[in-house]
């Protein structure tokens with residue numbers, strides 16, 4: 001099938017490359033000429049395991065192309081996927097300008113029946129708005145479906161090629177048939193539902209997962225006071241299939257390019273129909289407290305951060321990605337700086353978008369260099385390499401002896417054996 005993917009970010013680039021891998025002919029469109037130029041030269045604009053090989057293979061076999069021109073991608077496409085950003089607006093709603101501008105550009109280039117799929121995470125009612133925008137620009141037949149993406153950064157390629165489910169929110173049997181054909185090679189349940197249900201499904205999933213993390217953090221803080229171990233508690237409750245073992249890792253709270261903005265957006269949308277969301281509000285509040293508590297415990301342990309040197313391990317919002325959008329680690333960095341500390345940071349891949357912030361801390365090539373002369377070492381992202389660091393070398397390099405392991409990566413006994421004062425989340 002001829003496919004156009006609008007937006008070549010984490011979702012668009014991965015889904016475009018994966019659809020090409022499945023045998024479709026895919027043209028990826030982006031308004032950022034620098035990004036398209038890089039991609040044409042085989043340089044990946046993001047770090048995502050397995051992506052580079054996939055892109056290169058499918059460009060070489062002629063099934064994957066990159067362009068800045070809608071006119072080169074849309075007219076021949078039977079399926080057009082919108083995968084542009086939907087960041088938070090100031091009031092917490094999803095900023096829809098990129099989706100709507102993509103819809104207008106698509107409408108201007110449509111020449112035949114096509115299915116336009118909202119793959120971006122968009123508020124309930126968007127598929128109707130996108131339909132209206134396209135109709136203003138194209139008088140022929142088309143359908144707009146909601147087809148929310150479920151991939152996770154760091155596992156994006158395998159999540160797309162081996163999904164647990166595909167959500168198809170379709171207004172017509174004709175559009176569902178096209179979507180089913182597009183995904184025919186993916187062996188998973190396909191849930192066909194109304195566009196509004198599909199749009200709400202995506203927000204409900206993210207709000208639920210964020211709430212689950214906030215819940216385990218709340219229990220972790222209680223465990224700290226009561227002398228229980230959250231890892232043991234999580235294993236104990238997670239073995240109940242009604243609860244499930246995933247998303248029960250206590251730590252620094254949730255961040256990233258999806259959960260914070262999506263949780264705020266569902267709350268905002270609820271407000272527009274007169275609904276409050278007490279559980280979602282509590283999840284947000286608990287998420288802020290998770291970071292507060294880590295900072296407060298460090299401040300208490302080192303008697304204030306002013307004039308102290310912090311080694312910060314991790315900047316990305318989670319492991320295996322370079323993405324730092326709304327990263328909890330970046331928030332810690334800002335708080336340490338605001339408290340008067342100097343910070344030496346290390347992250348193997350993270351991309352810091354704030355150029356002013358970048359000038360305010362030192363970025364190192366490895367954990368040991370970041371740790372040199374520091375009073376406290378903070379683990380803020382769950383990169384695997386932080387689990388197996390040489391603790392003796394770190395101890396020698398540091399001035400102080402405090403580790404705040406905000407992702408519970410190290411073994412407490414092991415850290416203490418090396419002479420560290422070791423703090424983690426929810427563990428005695």
Ligand SMILES: NC(=O)c1ccc[n+]([C@@H]2O[C@H](COP(=O)([O-])OP(=O)(O)OC[C@H]3O[C@@H](n4cnc5c(N)ncnc54)[C@H](O)[C@@H]3O)[C@@H](O)[C@H]2O)c1
Nearest residue numbers: 007008009010011030031032084085086098102120121153
């Ligand atoms: N990142 C994730 O893990 C993830 C997972 C599931 C869903 N989503 C959702 O998918 C959407 C995209 O997220 P992302 O992380 O890939 O965003 P991103 O910011 O990485 O990429 C968006 C891309 O769209 C391009 N763009 C903007 N306006 C455009 C236009 N009018 N025409 C063509 N290109 C345009 C930008 O230049 C950018 O390259 C969001 O709604 C997000 O919530 C993201």
